[in-house]
Amino acid sequence: MTINWRGLLQRHGLILAFGLFLAGVALGNDAFLTPGNILDVLRQVSITGLIALGVTFVVVTGRLDLSVGSMLTLLTVIVVDQHNTLGPGLAILCTLLAGLAIGAWNGLLVGYLGFNALIVTLAMLSLLNGVTLWYSGGSNVNVVGADQSWFGVFGRGSVAGIPVPVILFLGSAGAASFLLRRTVFGRSVYAVGGNQVTSVFSGIDARLTVFCAYLLSGLATALAAVVMGSRVMGAQNTIGQGYELTVLAGIILGGTSLMGGSGSIWRTVIGIAMLGFIQNGLLLMGFPYYVQWLVTWAIIIAAVWIDLAAKRGKVFA
Amino acid sequence: MNQTVLSVSGITKTFPGVRALDDVSFDIRAGEVHALVGENGAGKSTLMKVLAGLYKPDSGEIVHRGEAVRLTSPLEARNRGILLIHQELSLSPELSAAENIYLGAWPTNRLGVLDKRKLRADAQAALDALGCDFGATARVGTLSIARQQMVEIARAQAFNANLVIFDEPTASLTEGEKVQLFQTIERLRAAGVGIVYISHKMDEIFEITDRITVLRDGAVQGTVETRDTGIAEITRMMIGRDLDSYFHRARADFGAETLRVEGLTKAGLFRDVSFSVREGEVLGLYGLVGAGRSEVVETIFGIRKPDAGRLFWRGEETAFPKPRKAIEIGMALVPESRKEQGLILGMGGRQNITLPHLRLFSRLRVMQERQERAVFDRYRERLSIKTTGPEQPVSLLSGGNQQKFVLAKWLCAEPKLVILDEPTRGIDVGSKSAIHELIAGLAEQGLAVIVISSEMPEVLGVSHRVLTMSEGRVAGEFSGDSMTEQNLIEAVSRQAPAAVESEVA
Numbered sequence: 045m046t047i048n049w050r051g052l053l054q055r056h057g058l059i060l061a062f063g064l065f066l067a068g069v070a071l072g073n074d075a076f077l078t079p080g081n082i083l084d085v086l087r088q089v090s091i092t093g094l095i096a097l098g099v100t101f102v103v104v105t106g107r108l109d110l111s112v113g114s115m116l117t118l119l120t121v122i123v124v125d126q127h128n129t130l131g132p133g134l135a136i137l138c139t140l141l142a143g144l145a146i147g148a149w150n151g152l153l154v155g156y157l158g159f160n161a162l163i164v165t166l167a168m169l170s171l172l173n174g175v176t177l178w179y180s181g182g183s184n185v186n187v188v189g190a191d192q193s194w195f196g197v198f199g200r201g202s203v204a205g206i207p208v209p210v211i212l213f214l215g216s217a218g219a220a221s222f223l224l225r226r227t228v229f230g231r232s233v234y235a236v237g238g239n240q241v242t243s244v245f246s247g248i249d250a251r252l253t254v255f256c257a258y259l260l261s262g263l264a265t266a267l268a269a270v271v272m273g274s275r276v277m278g279a280q281n282t283i284g285q286g287y288e289l290t291v292l293a294g295i296i297l298g299g300t301s302l303m304g305g306s307g308s309i310w311r312t313v314i315g316i317a318m319l320g321f322i323q324n325g326l327l328l329m330g331f332p333y334y335v336q337w338l339v340t341w342a343i344i345i346a347a348v349w350i351d352l353a354a355k356r357g358k359v360f361a
Numbered sequence: 362m363n364q365t366v367l368s369v370s371g372i373t374k375t376f377p378g379v380r381a382l383d384d385v386s387f388d389i390r391a392g393e394v395h396a397l398v399g400e401n402g403a404g405k406s407t408l409m410k411v412l413a414g415l416y417k418p419d420s421g422e423i424v425h426r427g428e429a430v431r432l433t434s435p436l437e438a439r440n441r442g443i444l445l446i447h448q449e450l451s452l453s454p455e456l457s458a459a460e461n462i463y464l465g466a467w468p469t470n471r472l473g474v475l476d477k478r479k480l481r482a483d484a485q486a487a488l489d490a491l492g493c494d495f496g497a498t499a500r501v502g503t504l505s506i507a508r509q510q511m512v513e514i515a516r517a518q519a520f521n522a523n524l525v526i527f528d529e530p531t532a533s534l535t536e537g538e539k540v541q542l543f544q545t546i547e548r549l550r551a552a553g554v555g556i557v558y559i560s561h562k563m564d565e566i567f568e569i570t571d572r573i574t575v576l577r578d579g580a581v582q583g584t585v586e587t588r589d590t591g592i593a594e595i596t597r598m599m600i601g602r603d604l605d606s607y608f609h610r611a612r613a614d615f616g617a618e619t620l621r622v623e624g625l626t627k628a629g630l631f632r633d634v635s636f637s638v639r640e641g642e643v644l645g646l647y648g649l650v651g652a653g654r655s656e657v658v659e660t661i662f663g664i665r666k667p668d669a670g671r672l673f674w675r676g677e678e679t680a681f682p683k684p685r686k687a688i689e690i691g692m693a694l695v696p697e698s699r700k701e702q703g704l705i706l707g708m709g710g711r712q713n714i715t716l717p718h719l720r721l722f723s724r725l726r727v728m729q730e731r732q733e734r735a736v737f738d739r740y741r742e743r744l745s746i747k748t749t750g751p752e753q754p755v756s757l758l759s760g761g762n763q764q765k766f767v768l769a770k771w772l773c774a775e776p777k778l779v780i781l782d783e784p785t786r787g788i789d790v791g792s793k794s795a796i797h798e799l800i801a802g803l804a805e806q807g808l809a810v811i812v813i814s815s816e817m818p819e820v821l822g823v824s825h826r827v828l829t830m831s832e833g834r835v836a837g838e839f840s841g842d843s844m845t846e847q848n849l850i851e852a853v854s855r856q857a858p859a860a861v862e863s864e865v866a
Contacts, residue, residue: 228719228726235716238705245664245694245702246717246770247685305707 061346062318069325076328083207089294089320090209091116091268091275093313096291097213097220098264100312101257103295104224106237106304107154107161109261111168112291115146116284118176119269124185124279132195140266146172147262148255155254169288176281186278199275209271214313216267220260221309233257237304293340294319297347318343365424366391366524366555367412367443372421374407381407382418383579389524389555394546396566396587397559399576400599400761400789405559408576409526412557413445414438426523436465442523446513448532448787454502458512459484461501462519487518491545507538514545517554525549526557531565532787535649543569561789563592575599600791608822609797611804615825616640618676619778619809622661625670630656631833634670638778638809643800645824646813647849653833654813655697658780662694663687675777688717691777695767695784697813703767704755710766711737711751718774740769744795761792768799779803780811785819797823817846829853 070077095112102109119139126135146168153164190196201208224230232253235243243250273279298315300307322343323336368388374381382404389395399405410416412423414432423430425441432438435445452461460467462484468476484497493511501509510530517525527546531539546569550556558570566573567587575582575598582598621637631653638644646654660667663684672679674690682690696702704713711733715722722732737751744765748758755763764784771779781800785793800823804810814820820827826840829852837852839845 226727228723228728231712231716231719231728234708234712235705238707239701241702242705243716244684245696247683247688248716248719249685305705 059314062321065325066321069329073325073328076325081324081328083205083210085320085324086210086213086317087207088324089316090207090213091272092287092290092294092319093213093316094216094268094271095261095265095287096294096312096316097216097309098261099291100220100295100300100307100309101224101233101260102161103292103300103302104233104237104304104307105254105257106240107254107257108292108302109150109165109258110162110288110292111146111150111165111172112261112265113284113286113288114169114172114176115143115262115265116269116272116287117279117281118146118172118179118284119143119266120272120276120279120283121176121180121185121281123269123273124187124277125180127193127195127273128185128188132193135195136270139269140263143262143264143266143269144259145262147259147265150262151255151258154258155251180279180281182281184278184280187273190277195274196277197274198271199273199277209275212267212271216264217309217313220264224309229253229256234305237306239305290319291316293344296344299347364391365389366426368424369408369412370422370424372408372411372418372423374411374416374418381579382411385421385576385579385581387574387581387584389557391523391553391555392550393571394550394556394558394569396570396573397557397576398561398566398573398595398599400791403576403599403789404579405576406528407579409445409528409557409559412438412524412526413443439520439522442521443526444517444520444522444524445526446510446517446528446530448529450506450509450513452501452509452512455500457498457500458488458495458504458515459497461512462487462497462515466520483519484515487515488512490518491515491548492541505538506533507535507541510534510542511545514549517549522554524555524557526559528559529561529787530558531560531562539565561787561793563595563790566595567592577601596790599789608819609794609801610823610825611641611643611801613641613825614805615642616807618673620661620675621673623671623673625657625660625672626668627656627660627665628668630665631830634830634833634835636828636835636838637673638811640777640807640809641804642826643804643810643812643824645820645827646811646830647815647817647820647827648830648836648853649815652830652853654830655782656833657830658694658782658811658813661687662692662780664694688774691775693717693771693774693776693779695771695779695781697782697786699760699763699767703770704763706756707754709750709752709754710741710746710748710769713755713766714740714770714773717770721774736773740765740773744769744799761788764788764792764796768796772803776808778809778811780813782813783815784812785814785816817849820849821846 066077075081095116099109099112119142122142123135123139126138130138150165150168153159154161187193187195197208198212199209203211224233232243232248235246235248236250236253240250272283276283294316295312296302296315297318298311300311319340322339326336326339365388370386372382372385385404385408397405397408407416411418414435414437417433423432425443430441453464459480463480468479468483470476481497488495488497488511491511491514493508493515495504495508501512504512530542534542546556558566560566570587572584573587573590573595574584575595577599616639618637618639623635625634626632634657636644648654656665659665661672663682663686667681672681700706705716714737715733719728722729734751740746741748746762746765746769748762755766784796800810800812812820812823821844826838827844827849828838829836829849831853837848839848
């Protein structure tokens with residue numbers, strides 16, 4: 045019996061390469077693999093990670109959500125601004141509802157009316173940029189009386205030495221994983237992404253499933269906005285710019301296919317964490333900031349290439 | 362005329378866990394039609410892909426026109442004059458017939474610009490030589506399936522192919538188109554081309570081929586002259602035993618009415634369709650492709666909404682359901698296309714089987730995987746499905762085994778009515794017979810069964826009663842002694858002009 049190298053490489057190739065990278069950086073830098081630095085990286089990726097959890101549902105149905113970056117901006121502005129008028133509790137509630145409403149609108153257009161997901165969410169990105177500027181009047185907002193508010197706990201607090209954002213991220217990941225892996229809804233998500241026609245013939249409400257996936261994407265982004273607002277204690281009109289691409293990069297890096305029908309939450313968590321550690325490692329090694337972007341690009345291309353090579357392997361096995 | 366075009370000897374090809382081809386040897390002569398038959402999974406597709414340069418064999422020799430060759434790509438095979446005509450055609454719908462015929466080898470002038478005139482003239486010559494009645498400039502997407510197939514065959518003409526492999530060429534052709542295809546194959550044969558003909562349809566094989574090679578479990582069972590053999594012998598070679606009888610009909614023991622529809626109408630698809638089916642009864646729906654049969658059952662199952670009509674379920678008038686409701690009250694629809702409508706190819710058998718019954722296999726909306734595995738095991742055993750386990754993606758299985766998963770999916774929740782749309786299309790004789798037996802078994806258990814089929818012997822063989830449809834209308838109903846081939850054909854062909862008349866009136 046020979047070892048199936050190709051299969052092994054396909055399933056664990058990226059994680060192997062990632063392990064080598066971690067070992068390499070750790071050898072050259074004592075500060076890298078310390079508990080403090082690991083928690084620091086996890087804290088840094090928690091906002092991207094929270095959003096990615098929701099977007100994973102959308103991607104598994106075979107759709108995209110490019111509106112999460114500008115959604116993050118708007119929702120952060122809302123939570124910070126409302127904190128000053130309604131207080132933290134109601135501000136958070138407002139933000140979650142706003143996230144669900146935006147998700148519902150995307151879900152309505154893509155799920156029920158069958159519009160192209162790329163176009164719908166790209167248009168939403170533009171719309172939300174406009175709404176943000178209108179809402180904020182173009183100026184930055186800040187939390188007034190930050191010292192007296194418990195709002196800071198989401199971004200800055202910690203429990204037993206573990207930052208609250210990390211707890212929120214990993215806790216939500218556990219819940220999301222259960223939802224996707226074990227429930228009727230999760231199975232429907234995989235089915236719709238795998239073959240929508242078969243799903244309909246099997247009595248699955250494909251439109252509702254897609255709609256709910258976008259709801260989750262909105263909800264996850266709202267949670268991320270609460271963490272973001274709490275950490276920064278303020279919001280600029282560009283605070284979420286580019287997040288949609290980082291989120292997508294993490295999901296792809298984890299090995300979830302953009303074609304839909306496969307993937308998982310733990311893959312997304314690993315993909316997002318890998319992005320974080322790579323960026324952190326490069327900084328510790330003293331590379332200038334822009335190198336992160338070049339390396340991220342290279343890694344994504346490598347991930348897609350390995351995925352493709354493995355699929356070719358099936359045909360010419 | 363009898364020289365060998367291509368011979369293979371000792372070809373072996375293994376995939377992880379499977380020996381797909383085991384020491385296979387056979388040869389194809391110039392000017393003969395050579396049938397390759399075998400059950401699904403017997404190795405026909407693998408052998409065909411070896412011949413077309415898609416797979417590299419582990420061992421063995423291929424001799425093409427007296428020369429030992431190694432075929433490493435489809436392009437190389439084509440350059441040597443070996444052409445594979447796929448079951449699923451591989452044309453670009455946006456391009457013209459001419460552009461498709463010469464795809465990858467467009468003629469250019471001295472400046473490297475496409476020579477449209479030459480392209481068109483050459484392509485037209487190839488099409489004319491095959492007796493085609495359409496122009497080379499026609500956009501392929503606008504052509505019928507049969508004509509698209511002719512475009513593929515024209516490649517053989519254009520590239521002077523000496524070996525053409527047909528894979529299930531009649532799967533989506535009408536009777537008339539089939540006759541035309543056979544004439545074309547006859548022309549190629551007369552021109553000295555060697556032809557490999559892969560098909561599940563015995564009548565075609567006996568009509569058109571000169572020799573038959575039978576494969577079973579990846580090994581050649583023998584090559585025989587077609588005129589010296591019969592269906593019984595070939596079937597025996599394929600499955601390794603006698604087929605007791607080709608068809609099974611359930612004994613007639615009917616109970617109460619399960620389903621009745623009245624005046625079912627959907628504009629543009631079907632009109633005023635009424636029928637009923639009882640417990641223990643097998644109702645056949647016969648008609649040509651496009652007669653509206655699939656559309657009618659899809660409407661009953663809730664995939665489409667009717668414009669008018671009434672539905673009675675077990676004696677009570679019921680609103681037309683949505684698919685989930687239809688499943689809940691006990692309907693099952695085994696759809697026409699198992700890959701597009703029946704299965705999620707990337708999923709394993711377990712998840713495919715339980716897909717229509719997620720609520721049944723969950724508690725508080727949480728899937729109960731142990732129950733899912735139990736039902737998977739039960740049906741793997743009951744239908745003898747060949748698969749490595751509950752998680753093996755069904756895309757890796759043969760057509761027959763895939764179809765068994767579709768059946769398992771619809772039978773596991775004990776439906777009251779089972780609708781099967783072309784249940785044996787594209788699968789081998791052994792599996793066909795198993796499915797006919799299953800249909801009879803369902804009816805004898807007291808289920809109502811509706812079978813849609815375009816194969817006359819199948820409809821007549823399994824049904825108690827046959828409804829014929831033509832151009833969206835019920836054209837006749839036959840049972841007992843009136844259920845004959847003659848009557849069915851007449852009913853289907855007679856209705857067409859009548860329908861036109863009533864439109865005018």
